Amino acid sequence: MTALTFPGVAPTPVSSNDGPVIELEGVSRVYETGRVSVPALTEVDLRIERGEFLAIVGPSGSGKSTMMNILGCLDRPTSGRYRLDGIPIDELDDDGLAALRSRSIGFVFQSYNLLPRTSALDNVAAPLAYQGLARRERVARATAMLARLGLGDRLDHQPAELSGGQQQRVGIARALVTDPAILLADEPTGNLDSRSGAEVIDLFIELHEAGRTIVLITHDPDIAAVATRQAHISDGRLTA
Secondary structure, three states, X not given: OOOOOOOOOOOOOOOOOOOOOXXXXXXXXXXXXXXXXXXXXXXXXXXXXXXXXXXXXOOOOOOXXXXXXXXXXXXXXXXXXXXXXXXXXXXXXXHHHHHHHHHHEEEEXXXXXXXXXXXXXXXXXXXXXXXXXXXXXXXXXXHHHHHHOOOOOOOOXXXXXXXXXXXXXXXXXXXXXXXXXEEEEEOOOOOOXXXXXXXXXXXXXXXXXXXXXXXXXXXXXXXXXXXXXXXXXEOOEEEO
16 A cells, blocks of 8 residues: 555644643443442543554453543543643533544544445545535545545445455544544454454554544554554453
8 A cells, every 4th residue: 555645634733722632530430220330431631642552452351442432522521621732621511522523533433333224435524524515526536535544446335345454444434534633542353353453453554544533442552553653451450
């Protein structure tokens, strides 16, 4: 694959803020179950600079899913401060948080989360509709992104007509098409065979080399080893 450049899209995320793209200070998340309080994250401090490739590593039950939800603005901390792209999320209402999430984060999921009876092109173009872009521009950007990820001949294929590796590439194209500040990948190779998984990891490496900020959440130390920095999570506590 040639070096990743995207026509009409800046090669690195554009932000008016020069600080870290993610900053957590003393973040905790406690779930209330009846009269029982269950701590899922405890006093987490984390700083991620622009252009970093960070792997957050931990076994099942370690707090990885909660960390994913907090970083992705799908959940809010019980206490502590979280700044995403320079913006304190505790100062946002739900609509403001959703707008920040859609603008600043591209998600890549283990299960792909593609619309089942929808073409690869329309799956990738879908997030752009929320940004108010005209259909022609959405199609042009989605087509260019799929072509850059080696799927230019699969534009009209539905997910059931694609291999697992191809579906995950569509998912990555969808995550990138809005040019987010950060790419957040949750166990992105978990449903793939070893060859397809290796291809996806190679793609993440190339995206990082092109300037993307990537946070990879995984239980697999071999997958985590491709990142330039690792943080380990255990019992809701994060260590370098």
